Amino acid sequence: MKKPLILVTNDDGITAPGLRALISAMKEIGEVIVVAPDSPQSGMGHAITIDDTLYSKRVIIDKTEDAPTEFSCSGTPADCVKLALQEILHKRPDICVSGINHGSNSSINVIYSGTMSAAIEAGIEGIPAIGFSLCDYSWEAEFSHSLKSVKKIVSQALLHGIPNGTVLNVNIPKTTTEPEGIKVCRQARANWKEKFDKRTSPTGKDYYWLTGEFELLDKGEDTDEWALANGFVSVVPTQFDLTAHHIIQQVNNWSLNE
Template identity: 55%
Template sequence: MAKEKPTILVVNDDGITAPGIKVLLEEMQKLARVVVVAPDGPQSGMGHAITIGKPLRLDKVDLYPGIEMYKCSGTPVDCVKLAVDRIFKDKKPDLCVSGVNHGLNYSINVLYSGTMSAAVEGAIEGISSIGFSLDDFSHEADFSHIRSYISSISEQVLNNGLPKGTLLNVNFPHIDKGIQGIKICRQANGNWVEEFENRVDPYSRDYYWMTGRYDWVDRGEDTDVFAINNGYVSIVPTQFDMTAHHAIQELNSWSFDIK
């Protein structure tokens, strides 16, 4: 009896017409039956936001031949939730892939990223999940150097699965750097030092535009930031359990004087 072909859910945060999602679904077609559920417009920086208090729309679209596709009025996480509940119903997909994001999602960016939050939601649902991001914000970004890596990494996850509660955060260097190989990394310790420029609109009203710089604190050579800066694909095993387990013993030593 022939083995049933696996199914892959493809999502993103740049919107259903973004070039990155086209690259991702084309590579996934080589491995499985593909279903795409993506926001109807850009949703970058939405993190793990969900839609509450207003209707969600889910409409079938015909953008690419032979691909079952839906556009969603909600966030990237809404897309995963609706896909699992309304499209897949009793049988979850074998893999959830998110991206390819235009721009990196390394270090602290993972907390803000809609791309990674969609993958996190897939993992919460018990689906093996991967978030893919490229160091290129351009709408005309060149993805040619990462296609084979996308396919290989996804195939490995399909074949081997992932530990429970774990997903992969995969970042690719810009095409100008080339690719030296793959590094399994930890998330770099860093943060954004924000600045807000005060500007004035045509109606003489103040508004603010967020700018700033990334501060890489630890400079570790085992981090995702180091890998990308040196032309490597970074793969960070990521979890959604945010418990600081190392702090539990210390907190248990405190004396809480409740009156």
């Protein structure tokens, strides 16, 4: 059987330990090509570079014998995927994987996630795609317990295909042993309770740091937050048709054309 071609990207930047862990796992499954941001892009949501130039260059980071071909890119995660598909790869990848992110992208975090924006961008282009995140923000996070689940999910996605219009959002709990298992979930309802830390600069200007606390608003046991809190890897099928189809009729009853 021919080895699958796997496009690997992330939002923490091409030198991030989480990306290196994902590459090491993907090398066991297929032929790997890496196109990733040259600097951290966390919280970039689905940003793209419109009115600015994009740079990309071949880089060598992995010095092992089976090192993948790697390119760094000055843009966002979504830019990396666009550039990879149009300019760098000479055939369509069989799958695109993004991550492993240093920090959770479960629940409402999916909206702000550069990791998931790369996966969604690939999904829009019709390529099976998965975003992986470990619930540990530390640069020294331990990825070894994640890799078995990562490989299992990628293998199953390659075997079954991912339904059109859908990408997978995978989050992995921070554990000191293997996770309890893998659960397919829905996105939990939650938001961030922002707190701005207001300070004054040496020249007397007020400025803010954005901080906040995650607020879970959902007690469901079928959610990603429940799975993670109970030691399971969460898999949320995620779509980019944002239409609230069930609300169309209700808004149709408004007097919009009178």
